Amino acid sequence: xxxxxxxxxxxxxxxxxxxxxxxxxxxxxxxxxxxxxxxxxxxxxxxxxxxxxxxxxxxxxxxxxxxxxxxxxxxxxxxxxxxxxxxxxxxxxxxxxxxxxxxxxxxxxxxxxxxxxxxxxxxxxxxxxxxxxxxxxxxxxxxxxxxxxxxxxxxxxxxxxxxxxxxxxxxxxxxxxxxxxxxxxxxxxxxxxxxxxxxxxxxxxxxxxxxxxxxxxxxxxxxxxxxxxxxxxxxxxxxxxxxxxxxxxxxxxxxxxxxxxxxxxxxxxxxxxxxxxxxxxxxxxxxxxxxxxxxxxxxxxxxxxxxxxxxxxxxxxxxxxxxxxxxxxxxxxxxxxxxxxxxxxxxxxxxxxxxxxxxxxxxxxxxxxxxxxxxxxxxxxxxxxxxxxxxxxxxxxxxxxxxxxxxxxxxxxxxxxxxxxxxxxxxxxxxxxxxxxxxxxxxxxxxxxxxxxxxxxxxxxxxxxxxxxxxxxxxxxxxxxxxxxxxxxxxxxxxxxxxxxxxxxxxxxxxxxxxxxxxxxxxxxxxxxxxxxxxxxxxxxxxxxxxxxxxxxxxxxxxxxxxxxxxxxxxxxxxxxxxxxxxxxxxxxxxxxxxxxxxxxxxxxxxxxxxxxxxx
Numbered sequence: 001x002x003x004x005x006x007x008x009x010x011x012x013x014x015x016x017x018x019x020x021x022x023x024x025x026x027x028x029x030x031x032x033x034x035x036x037x038x039x040x041x042x043x044x045x046x047x048x049x050x051x052x053x054x055x056x057x058x059x060x061x062x063x064x065x066x067x068x069x070x071x072x073x074x075x076x077x078x079x080x081x082x083x084x085x086x087x088x089x090x091x092x093x094x095x096x097x098x099x100x101x102x103x104x105x106x107x108x109x110x111x112x113x114x115x116x117x118x119x120x121x122x123x124x125x126x127x128x129x130x131x132x133x134x135x136x137x138x139x140x141x142x143x144x145x146x147x148x149x150x151x152x153x154x155x156x157x158x159x160x161x162x163x164x165x166x167x168x169x170x171x172x173x174x175x176x177x178x179x180x181x182x183x184x185x186x187x188x189x190x191x192x193x194x195x196x197x198x199x200x201x202x203x204x205x206x207x208x209x210x211x212x213x214x215x216x217x218x219x220x221x222x223x224x225x226x227x228x229x230x231x232x233x234x235x236x237x238x239x240x241x242x243x244x245x246x247x248x249x250x251x252x253x254x255x256x257x258x259x260x261x262x263x264x265x266x267x268x269x270x271x272x273x274x275x276x277x278x279x280x281x282x283x284x285x286x287x288x289x290x291x292x293x294x295x296x297x298x299x300x301x302x303x304x305x306x307x308x309x310x311x312x313x314x315x316x317x318x319x320x321x322x323x324x325x326x327x328x329x330x331x332x333x334x335x336x337x338x339x340x341x342x343x344x345x346x347x348x349x350x351x352x353x354x355x356x357x358x359x360x361x362x363x364x365x366x367x368x369x370x371x372x373x374x375x376x377x378x379x380x381x382x383x384x385x386x387x388x389x390x391x392x393x394x395x396x397x398x399x400x401x402x403x404x405x406x407x408x409x410x411x412x413x414x415x416x417x418x419x420x421x422x423x424x425x426x427x428x429x430x431x432x433x434x435x436x437x438x439x440x441x442x443x444x445x446x447x448x449x450x451x452x453x454x455x456x457x458x459x460x461x462x463x464x465x466x467x468x469x470x471x472x473x474x475x476x477x478x479x480x481x482x483x484x485x486x487x488x489x490x491x492x493x494x495x496x497x498x499x500x501x502x503x504x505x506x507x508x509x510x511x512x513x514x515x516x517x518x519x520x521x522x523x524x525x526x527x528x529x530x531x532x533x534x535x536x537x538x539x540x541x542x543x544x545x546x547x548x549x550x551x552x553x554x555x556x557x558x559x560x561x562x563x564x565x566x567x568x569x570x571x572x573x574x575x576x577x578x579x580x581x582x583x584x585x586x587x588x589x590x591x592x593x594x595x596x597x598x599x600x601x602x603x604x605x606x607x608x609x610x611x612x613x614x615x616x
Contacts (some may be wrong), residue, residue: 002053009050013094019043020087040083047090048074064239066267072243073263077589080256088590089264092597118210119188122154123147125198136204143201147192156208157199159184164195209542242266257589258581265577265592270599274566277607282559285613291552292540296563302522302539302553303560304503308455309494309516311508312462312472315526315546317437321350323358324418325434327409336430338363340423343380343389346370351421352378352389354435373397377421389423400424406432417471436468440546444476449550449615453557457502461490461516491515505539507549524549554615562610566603573599 005012023039026032051067051074058065070093077086123131125144136154139145144160147153153166165177168190177193180186186199189210205211242263250259279296286293293299310316330336341359344352346367371379376397377390388398392410395402400422402410409432413420418434447458459480462469466483473481482493490506494516497504506513506520517523517537525537526544541548577595580587 002057005050005053009094010098012046012050013091013098016043016047016087016091016094019046020091023087037083040087041078043087044074044078044083044090047087047094048078051090051093064243066239069239069242069263069267073260073589076256076260082257082589085589089593092590092593095597119152119154123151139201139204141201141204145199145201147186147197147199149192149194149196151192153186153188153190153192153199155188155199155201156203156210157186157201159186160198160200162195162197164197165193167191167193238266261581261587261589261592262578264589264596265581265587266574267593267596270570270573270596270603271567273600274570274603274607275563277604278559278562278566278610281607281610282555282562282613285610286552286555289551289555290542290545290548291555292542293552293556294538294540296559298522298538299556299559301503302505302556305505305522305553306455307457307459307497307502308450308505308507309459309461309490309497309520310478311490311506311513311516312460312464312469313437314509314544315507316443316460316472316476317439321354321419321435321437323354323433324436324438325413325416327432328430329406329432330430334362336423336425338365339382339385339387339425340389340431340433342367342382343370343378343387346380347372347378351419351435355421355433385425386427387423387425389421391420392422395422395424395429398424398427400427400429402429414467415471417468439472439475443546446547446550447476447478450553453550453553455553457497459497461485461493487513487515491519494519524552551615555610555613558613559610562607566606569599569603569606 019039020043023036023043026035026039048071052071055065055067055071058067070089074086074089077083077089119136121133122136122139123146124134124139125131125146131146139155145154145157149164159180159182161182163179163181166180166186167177168187180192180195180197186197187210188203188208203209245266246259246262249262250256253259275296279299282299283293283296293302328336337359341356341362342365344355345364347353365382368381369379373379373390373394376394377388379386379388379394379398381387388394388400392402406429410420413432413434416434416436418436421433421435422429423431423433450458457480458476458478459482460469460473460476460478461482462472463485464483466481469481469483472478485493490513494504494506498519498521504520505522505524506516507524507526508517509526517525522539523537524539524541526541526546539552541552573595577587577592581592
């Protein structure tokens, strides 16, 4: 019976409201006191049922909840004949609970949208090469799948063949489609807007990036901050105090109506709901915008950060070296570049790959007698010409003369933070190539936004040489730059900042920087959908999108401020109501409950503003 009544709370509130309307209409229009009286009695009893059941269930687990206060107040009002107030209070309480639940469900809409995006089926390749539709639960790692235009990618995987544009908004929050071709990574839950691709499954089920996002955001929304834990403890102690205060007032004044009015006015409903709704809305906003905030405790700490420390490679820079500068010391530049690209194509060194990619449109030549020099470069023969491509040490070994102009160019390239690749043909230097890891597009503007949000110190730590790190720091306007840093050195440096009273966030790739991510108050991972990044950090910027960082910090600050606003509103309303009871004659139980329910609606609507938050 209890379960049946509680499941019909909304219908009971509706019937109670109709009975109250009938009561007042019968008195004001038809002057019928009997219908007025019995309609209010029926509304009081009906409305009190679910509230009394909730109060009983709370007392069974030794919790004096708000329902207990309202039940006592309504019961007392009923027995002293204040049917008008008992009916109105029960209706307002139930109607407030309905509004509260409805708006809370709206704040959780981000998670609902995510779960609805989860793929349900996949086209799986059989042994005879045909594809047939199966449940996504039947897909295993290593299976080959076909994705057609308009379909959801069923798992995390790698493109084997085909190309197309994929909408990755469910992972990165970015609405612009991303081009995918052979060897590109794709993520479950994203949508292939055009084209057809075949992929091999790398991660399936809950192990996919999409699955982990849903799991983490659900866990985050269920977590409690210190503020929420304080409010829980406060409510448990506050409610009995209000009961005792009402009892003392009754003992002193012998005024039952005054005592039960204090019970109603003292209800801390808005205080209990205000902080959780801000937390849920803030985390929901982050989930829709490619930012995972792992709980309200993270939001609280993140909002107070005054120092952000960055790893360089893969964070401030793209993590992929590219050709930045080139000097050719001959007339036939295209032929020389073709020789260099042909030789470097024989190597798997990152610098070699960068050169091949840069010169990929040129002509490639057959290469013979390849000799890879460890730590130096590579030698080979092309059309009878001896070609050597590598560093200065290899040029010395090949007895290649470097004239004054070349040495000046080398110094200039090094000053620009380049790694050097020199190329000699038949004993003469023909080319100097500078390769460096490029700064991410838009990072400078993003760092300015962080400063405007109150971050005072921006620090870069890197294992690269100090000169290269200084160049990045100077270009980006960072506060400090430190090179030659091992992972343990970075962790110790952060410890030193904390000893000085700094509240530190560390931004890294979540792998070799895991000690620093753990050491800092807030660890922020450039996600790229990696398991390590998601598991070891407090905040994840999906798809390694650095531009999400200012949004994440701004959102954390807005959410923390929103929680504080809701606490002030809730406490302020209780104080004003109690003061009005003492210093005015118009305050009564019905007005008090109406104001309470209005305050609950206000804090909920205030929290829901976070769903539309955008960094200005």
